[in-house]
Amino acid sequence: MSAVSRPVVALLVSLTIYCAVLGPFTAYMKQKPIEEKLGYLPSINVLRYASADHKELVGASLVMKVIMYFGGIAEKQQANVIVQPPDYKGMSGMLHGAVKLDPYNMDAYYFAQSFLTWEVKQYKLANDLLDYGMKYRTWDWMLPFFAGFNSAYFIKDYKKASEYYKRAGELSGSDLSKLLAGRYMQESGQTDLAITYLSAMEKGERNPAVKKNYQTRLTAFQEVRRIELARDSFLASGGTLPVSVDNLVRSGLLSPPPADPYGGQFYLEANGKVATTSKFAFAGAKKATTQNAGETR
Amino acid sequence: MLSIVTITLKGIFRDRIFQGIMVLSVLFIFIPSVASLSMRQVTELSTTLSLSLISFIMLLLAIFLGATSIWKDIERRYTFSVLSLPVSRSTYLVGRFLGIAIFMLIAALFLGSAAIVSIKIASLTYPPARPLLWSAIITSIVFDALKYIIVVAVAMTLATVSTSFFLPVFGAISTFLAGTVTQQVYDYLQTPSAQAAVSVVVRKSALVLYYLLPNLSGFDLKVHAIYAIPLNTQGLLLSAVYFLIYIGIVLSVGALLFARREMK
Numbered sequence: 001m002s003a004v005s006r007p008v009v010a011l012l013v014s015l016t017i018y019c020a021v022l023g024p025f026t027a028y029m030k031q032k033p034i035e036e037k038l039g040y041l042p043s044i045n046v047l048r049y050a051s052a053d054h055k056e057l058v059g060a061s062l063v064m065k066v067i068m069y070f071g072g073i074a075e076k077q078q079a080n081v082i083v084q085p086p087d088y089k090g091m092s093g094m095l096h097g098a099v100k101l102d103p104y105n106m107d108a109y110y111f112a113q114s115f116l117t118w119e120v121k122q123y124k125l126a127n128d129l130l131d132y133g134m135k136y137r138t139w140d141w142m143l144p145f146f147a148g149f150n151s152a153y154f155i156k157d158y159k160k161a162s163e164y165y166k167r168a169g170e171l172s173g174s175d176l177s178k179l180l181a182g183r184y185m186q187e188s189g190q191t192d193l194a195i196t197y198l199s200a201m202e203k204g205e206r207n208p209a210v211k212k213n214y215q216t217r218l219t220a221f222q223e224v225r226r227i228e229l230a231r232d233s234f235l236a237s238g239g240t241l242p243v244s245v246d247n248l249v250r251s252g253l254l255s256p257p258p259a260d261p262y263g264g265q266f267y268l269e270a271n272g273k274v275a276t277t278s279k280f281a282f283a284g285a286k287k288a289t290t291q292n293a294g295e296t297r
Numbered sequence: 298m299l300s301i302v303t304i305t306l307k308g309i310f311r312d313r314i315f316q317g318i319m320v321l322s323v324l325f326i327f328i329p330s331v332a333s334l335s336m337r338q339v340t341e342l343s344t345t346l347s348l349s350l351i352s353f354i355m356l357l358l359a360i361f362l363g364a365t366s367i368w369k370d371i372e373r374r375y376t377f378s379v380l381s382l383p384v385s386r387s388t389y390l391v392g393r394f395l396g397i398a399i400f401m402l403i404a405a406l407f408l409g410s411a412a413i414v415s416i417k418i419a420s421l422t423y424p425p426a427r428p429l430l431w432s433a434i435i436t437s438i439v440f441d442a443l444k445y446i447i448v449v450a451v452a453m454t455l456a457t458v459s460t461s462f463f464l465p466v467f468g469a470i471s472t473f474l475a476g477t478v479t480q481q482v483y484d485y486l487q488t489p490s491a492q493a494a495v496s497v498v499v500r501k502s503a504l505v506l507y508y509l510l511p512n513l514s515g516f517d518l519k520v521h522a523i524y525a526i527p528l529n530t531q532g533l534l535l536s537a538v539y540f541l542i543y544i545g546i547v548l549s550v551g552a553l554l555f556a557r558r559e560m561k
Contacts, residue, residue, distance in 0.1 A: 052477040057349040106337040
């Protein structure tokens with residue numbers, strides 16, 4: 001075999017083996033459980049020193065990792081594929097790490113706000129993170145806007161919410177924050193507050209998975225609002241609260257019947273408050289279904 | 298001196314290093330598409346990726362040009378023919394350094410232009426929340442080049458005493474890594490918790506290293522460029538003076554060591 005043909009043969013053999021391995025290898029990587037893909041985050045102090053003068057890049061890559069991980073799970077959930085719920089603790093840890101490396105990274109605050117509140121119910125943690133961001137992003141109206149919503153809707157601290165919304169209004173010059181500051185600082189306006197907030201978030205969102213998440217939640221809250229309006233009409237005409245959502249449908253006040261986009265069933269609590277078996281989460285609906293199946297057995 | 302500078306520059310271009318940079322600069326084309334994955338800061342992410350890419354390429358250039366230039370000349374015995382001419386060893390060293398430093402600035406100009414086009418495309422597609430601060434972006438690229446010129450000076454000084462390229466290459470990498478964290482370590486040591494937890498000897502040693510090693514954090518202006526944060530003119534001026542003085546000291550030490558080096 002000549003000196004030239006030997007490397008050619010070696011190359012051809014290597015390419016053939018490579019092509020043979022590539023298919024199974026790609027399939028293996030694709031089938032890898034999504035839960036593994038968030039990975040492990042080393043100590044942020046180590047990362048801060050190791051990233052040298054690329055802290056912003058490392059911060060951005062941590063945020064991207066979390067977004068990709070969540071996007072993968074959200075798509076599967078929306079396609080009714082059974083997956084483990086996202087590792088919210090891990091996601092939160094990574095985003096907190098990202099803002100330690102780059103305290104100006106807006107994606108980290110924005111994404112943390114979207115799941116720390118609705119999904120994990122860590123309202124104080126969310127507002128602490130937003131307060132931290134406000135120290136750096138002094139020009140940004142969105143951070144006080146988010147913190148104001150959390151204070152008003154979740155924490156029910158209306159005084160603090162007014163302060164945040166006032167700041168957001170001053171920074172943005174927009175009417176939305178001023179509107180929220182004045183109109184919704186009361187218990188009765190909570191659903192409207194959520195609808196206004198979610199509409200604004202959904203409108204400005206570009207990431208398909210996160211947008212779909214907002215759309216689903218918005219639809220759910222619009223349904224809740226319809227039920228609330230029907231309930232109030234029922235109370236005004238009859239003087240008593242309806243006993244169930246079916247009661248409202250049968251009386252003709254609620255048409256068409258409400259549908260929970262998370263797959264749950266709406267019901268009325270004893271005080272007339274609208275609730276759903278899904279608890280506004282796909283995981284909640286599945287859990288409720290399993291429990292019901294267990295009860296019937 | 299001028300002829301050594303010219304020969305150095307010609308040598309770098311002859312080694313097709315600039316063509317290599319041009320090939321790497323193709324990556325700038327993909328930056329706006331990658332950055333579009335961001336939810337709220339596409340232009341900011343484009344700027345981050347562009348500046349980091351420049352920084353990475355410049356680091357490679359600084360280490361390999363700075364570490365191999367003198368070592369290669371000694372290894373190939375070019376130094377004998379050059380130093381037989383009426384040229385002092387110091388002039389030779391400074392000429393070599395200036396040639397590489399000028400090449401670093403040319404590379405920064407080229408890469409900076411590619412980055413600006415990339416950032417502009419991203420900002421036209423997804424306008425940023427705050428208007429771009431072009432002066433901060435350009436200043437950040439210039440100061441990045443200055444930072445890596447310091448690394449070149451350190452690598453060349455290490456090459457004057459080394460008999461292999463390991464010391465200048467790994468010495469330059471270590472100096473770069475240490476130089477980017479000295480300020481953080483210094484800041485930490487000033488905190489009350491560090492005062493209580495860290496022994497006086499360690500604190501004093503860290504302080505000596507802080508003053509001895511180049512403080513490269515002062516040249517990192519990425520956060521200003523990415524988030525359009527106004528620059529501190531006085532700080533920039535101080536950093537520029539620091540650059541000149543530090544380069545002067547390092548090259549003087551290099552010239553002294555090179556003058557005493559035995560060449561067989």
